Amino acid sequence: MKVWRWLWCLESELGNRPPIQKHVVKSSLLLAAVSLAAAPFLNSAVSSLSIARSVAQSESSEASDLSRSLPDPLLEENPAVEAAVPLLEEPGTPEADRAAESDAASPDAAATSCAAPVIAPSFDQLVTDTSVAVVEGLGSVLAAQLAARPFPQIHERARLARVPVIMYHDILPEKQVFFDVTPAEFEADLQLIRENGLTPISLDQLVAHLRTGIPLPPKPILLSFDDGYEGHYTYVYPLLKQYGYPGMFGIYTNKVGRTLGRSSLTWEQLREMAADPLVTIASHSISHPPDLRELPDDHLRQEIVESKRILETALGIAIEHFVYPEGNTDERVQRWVQQAGYQSALTMNDEMNLFAGASESLLSIQRVGQSQLETVIQQAYGGPPLPRWGQAFRFDAPFQLNTVTVNEVPLILASGGRPVTIHADSRYQVWEITEHTNAVAAVDGGFFSLEHLDSNVMVGPVLSQNTQTFVPGNVKEIRRIAGRPLVLISPTQVKFIPFDPTQHNTLEGVQAELPNLTDAFVAAAWLVKDGQPQPASSFGNLFDFDAARDRAFWGIDQSGQPVVGVSGDYVDSVTLGEALSQAGLRDAVMLDSGASASLMYQGKSQMSYEPRPVPHVVALVPPQGLAMCRKERAENAEE
Incomplete structure (x- = not known):
């Protein structure tokens, strides 16, 4: 009853708004209310619908072909009465x-076979998730409607x-x-x-x-x-x-x-x-x-x-x-x-x-x-996401690759899935590090030591899912990166907090910030924080932050989805943050950039040049998490 009273009250508040705006708001509210009311019934009906689906799937392909050959009643004529309409003289x-x-499309699986395949949601889960998603998205839609621009x-x-x-x-x-x-x-x-x-x-x-x-x-x-x-x-x-x-x-x-x-x-x-x-x-x-x-x-x-x-x-x-x-x-x-x-x-x-x-x-x-x-059609893009109400993170969204230009800054953005990191045993191209995993997208990660060409030593502490080993940072170095973003990732959330060398250089220290974390590393700087681009003063002693360079970044957008990406051209850090904020990023941190900047999507590099090899990446994987894949190289398959 409270829901319907709320709808009635909102109806009066929308009186002076344009017809399209009133229609969208009322439709969203009504759909949310109906979804809430109908959810128990829909769940109770799932078993019979699942049975019907199973029976249908067991039918022969001949029967399926026959059903497709039947006439479509929607294509039949619908007679109507002719009406006389006035004509203008000329x-x-x-x-x-x-x-x-x-x-x-799905990742290129010709050379790999993953041990943990992506499983489609069950019908029960689909019904429940749909009802919940409608309610969770309602606040975002209402906020957008009320922020509509004057006609x-x-x-x-x-x-x-x-x-x-x-x-x-x-x-x-x-x-x-x-x-x-x-x-x-x-x-x-x-x-x-x-x-x-x-x-x-x-x-x-x-x-x-x-x-x-x-x-x-x-x-x-x-x-x-x-x-x-x-x-x-x-x-x-x-x-x-x-x-x-x-x-x-x-x-x-x-x-x-x-x-x-x-x-x-x-x-x-x-x-x-x-x-x-x-x-x-x-x-x-x-x-x-x-x-x-x-x-x-x-x-x-x-x-x-x-x-x-x-x-x-x-x-x-x-x-x-x-x-x-x-x-x-x-x-x-x-x-x-x-x-x-x-x-x-x-x-x-x-x-x-x-x-x-x-x-x-x-x-x-x-x-x-x-x-x-x-x-x-190769450029079509539906626009940046809205802020979500009631759900800070969404790690089950479909994967997407988009290119967008904001304030003359070209951006290449990959989003969806769940964020993880991979710490390799040496330095490789990003696509090589992810080649035998189920990662759909990945970007080069944190800063690393340049002392040896094949070293995988990171600047600051690191914990990655593939190694499941916490590696503390060099005590002599970590004081210089105090205050930079410490990235903490768990299966359900991400935290970006200022790195404290006295507190965050042990596994216990980072677990105190996020108990069930699976990944941790120190990024270069905040580009966007709580939806706001960061000013030049926030970059502190970061070398060349104000120089125009290729940039790599990752973060969370306004809908709670993880996003990894690179700039499509040289850009300074402040300008990049302004562009990412307008593109819908809620939080974003800069990663190793310049010659290291590299983005992979579906096994292919998205760069116009060959980047510097790196030992660490931030990857987007299916909701089930990171899975290592079996190598199926052609040379090993010869019998």
């Missing part, structure tokens, strides 16, 4: 008629994401202009999206992200289709349903039900599409004038305001988004769009391809021509 011509618009501003956190909005026009069997796409080519695009692990999102999701900075799923992408061609219903819509991908369709109303140069959707087809949750309908004006900026206010009002009314009346849904014909807009046009009640508007730039977060505002969201799909 119908325009679509872009295509004028030809005016241009248009992560039509874009949140600074969303500007760190890279969301491509792909722009399509006509889909037809035979191309007529260069940016036409055939059905086979469009399906190949969908296959490419799936094979590269992208997550197609809706326009509402994108707008909420841009407004609040709430991160999107990994590798997000938005598919948009302009004008309202018959091929959108015949080819695009069935394929979107087959793949389960959402799409946005910009409709100019004079074209619907009429052939203006090319084939057109009917109102019956459009109503069927509009009723599908996968489909978002946006206004693309009434007559598709080539440049809205040249229209007088009365004509502009018709194109922007009246087109919204026509679509809402004919389709029975709210039309909250606008698409500028040929991308042409200015401040006056955008004022009309805002006054009409649209929540966003999409444009385009013939001269450059920009991600959505690089747009000036929600009233000028940038798009990318479909011919650039293969290029932009």
